Amino acid sequence: MNQTAIEVDEIKSSKKEKEFPHTFVVIFTLIVIAAILTYIIPAGVYERIKDPITGRMVVDPTTYHLVEKNPTKLFGIVEAIPKGLIEAGWNVFLVIIIGGSFTVVEKTGAIKALLGKVLAGINEENTFKVLPFIMLTFACVPAFTGNSECLLAFVPLGITIARSLGFDALTGIAIVTVAGTSGFASGLFNALTVGTAQRMIGLPLFSGLWFRVIGFVLFFGSVCFWTIWYARRVRNNIKNSYCYNVELKNSSIESEEMPELTKKNLMIIVVVVCGVAGLIYSAVHGYEVKTTYPSIFMIMGMTAGLISGMNANDIAKEFVVGAKTVLVGALVVGFARGISVILADSNIIDSIVYGLSSVLVVFPKTIGAVFMYLCQLIINCFIISGSGQAAATIPIMSPLGDVLGVTQQTVVMAFTYGDGLTNIVLPMSASLMGALAIGNVEYPQFLRFISRIFFTNLVIGAGLIAFASMINLGPF
Numbered sequence: 001m002n003q004t005a006i007e008v009d010e011i012k013s014s015k016k017e018k019e020f021p022h023t024f025v026v027i028f029t030l031i032v033i034a035a036i037l038t039y040i041i042p043a044g045v046y047e048r049i050k051d052p053i054t055g056r057m058v059v060d061p062t063t064y065h066l067v068e069k070n071p072t073k074l075f076g077i078v079e080a081i082p083k084g085l086i087e088a089g090w091n092v093f094l095v096i097i098i099g100g101s102f103t104v105v106e107k108t109g110a111i112k113a114l115l116g117k118v119l120a121g122i123n124e125e126n127t128f129k130v131l132p133f134i135m136l137t138f139a140c141v142p143a144f145t146g147n148s149e150c151l152l153a154f155v156p157l158g159i160t161i162a163r164s165l166g167f168d169a170l171t172g173i174a175i176v177t178v179a180g181t182s183g184f185a186s187g188l189f190n191a192l193t194v195g196t197a198q199r200m201i202g203l204p205l206f207s208g209l210w211f212r213v214i215g216f217v218l219f220f221g222s223v224c225f226w227t228i229w230y231a232r233r234v235r236n237n238i239k240n241s242y243c244y245n246v247e248l249k250n251s252s253i254e255s256e257e258m259p260e261l262t263k264k265n266l267m268i269i270v271v272v273v274c275g276v277a278g279l280i281y282s283a284v285h286g287y288e289v290k291t292t293y294p295s296i297f298m299i300m301g302m303t304a305g306l307i308s309g310m311n312a313n314d315i316a317k318e319f320v321v322g323a324k325t326v327l328v329g330a331l332v333v334g335f336a337r338g339i340s341v342i343l344a345d346s347n348i349i350d351s352i353v354y355g356l357s358s359v360l361v362v363f364p365k366t367i368g369a370v371f372m373y374l375c376q377l378i379i380n381c382f383i384i385s386g387s388g389q390a391a392a393t394i395p396i397m398s399p400l401g402d403v404l405g406v407t408q409q410t411v412v413m414a415f416t417y418g419d420g421l422t423n424i425v426l427p428m429s430a431s432l433m434g435a436l437a438i439g440n441v442e443y444p445q446f447l448r449f450i451s452r453i454f455f456t457n458l459v460i461g462a463g464l465i466a467f468a469s470m471i472n473l474g475p476f
Contacts, residue, residue, distance in 0.1 A: 103322025376418020
């Protein structure tokens with residue numbers, strides 16, 4: 001073997017050694033740790049009493065007592081995974097159906113055609129006035145669907161837009177991916193994060209919307225401000241680009257030919273708008289989300305496909321392609337639920353809550369709420385699936401909120417912001433790393449760009465959680 005071959009092998013070996021463990025590996029490790037804890041942490045429970053105002057069963061913080069231990073056996077570690085999949089079944093199916101249906105809509109080209117029409121009216125004078133509205137489009141998609149991976153299809157378009165306006169690839173990634181992350185983190189009508197957590201707790205679906213709207217405006221405003229700040233510097237001097245080496249090599253993505261905004265495409269846009277309106281209407285009027293949400297997405301996808309001229313087989317094939325892209329995320333939901341299955345079956349959830357509350361009870365409840373938020377930020381580094389994180393953490397955070405006097409809606413928001421805000425910096429995020437690969441942008445270059453947005457939004461998130469705690473964000 002020659003020297004060059006040896007060096008290549010060493011590089012590959014080095015990369016493999018540095019590879020971060022797969023999400024399934026992380027979750028299974030956490031399941032094993034949870035099982036070990038059942039032998040260490042004493043089993044105990046709180047009594048639950050009915051809240052006369054809300055009718056909800058809540059923890060009575062004065063009733064904690066020890067019960068007989070029920071540690072997890074070796075077989076129970078593996079058995080927790082199928083049990084978790086069964087408990088989280090509807091979430092798993094919802095993720096798959098959203099991924100498949102939205103891929104059909106994206107394949108029609110209607111959304112690209114609409115964006116192309118908007119771009120045709122942009123010139124150098126109105127660029128910075130129009131840019132926030134383009135970014136808003138990409139922020140709204142995951143805010144309403146909970147699917148940020150679908151935005152990968154628009155990253156080449158975003159980079160093309162940026163370069164045509166005198167910016168760089170990083171600006172293009174910010175227009176699509178970073179803006180989309182701000183929408184996802186706000187959780188406006190995100191059935192996979194807010195919807196999952198609220199249903200687990202018993203809150204009315206998508207209640208507290210006014211508060212999430214404020215969060216959306218602040219997070220998105222931060223993204224717009226720092227992106228425009230950076231874009232101005234790049235336009236003034238391309239050497240200010242954090243990915244100047246990429247721009248020098250002219251490794252730009254070839255400009256896509258934008259589809260024409262035909263009557264068919266306009267009809268598809270109307271279908272999508274009606275679908276989103278249907279999601280909002282069904283949430284507000286208390287329809288069963290387990291069946292209504294998947295049905296609306298399927299109708300949206302099938303109708304859009306038929307209008308575009310696809311036949312039944314084409315629609316089915318595109319649906320399968322989309323479902324495949326989110327399959328891992330869907331399974332993560334069920335796998336992560338296995339953690340809470342073990343903790344619940346062994347009666348140590350309340351013991352963990354008792355231990356945490358004993359430390360936090362001496363502080364104001366606002367400190368406790370921010371502590372929950374910080375915990376979720378850290379946990380998301382290991383469980384990057386929003387629904388999966390809800391399944392693993394809400395069973396602990398919900399009773400902890402009861403003990404500390406923090407409302408359940410605040411618990412949900414601490415989870416939502418803690419889960420969503422770190423997605424934009426995690427190297428395990430498929431949507432982020434996919435966008436960087438498309439733009440040939442190195443991860444350290446992106447970190448330099450995103451740092452201002454990330455830390456600004458972390459502070460905003462902490463402030464919002466503190467505010468939610470102070471006003472007792474409800475309904476309970």
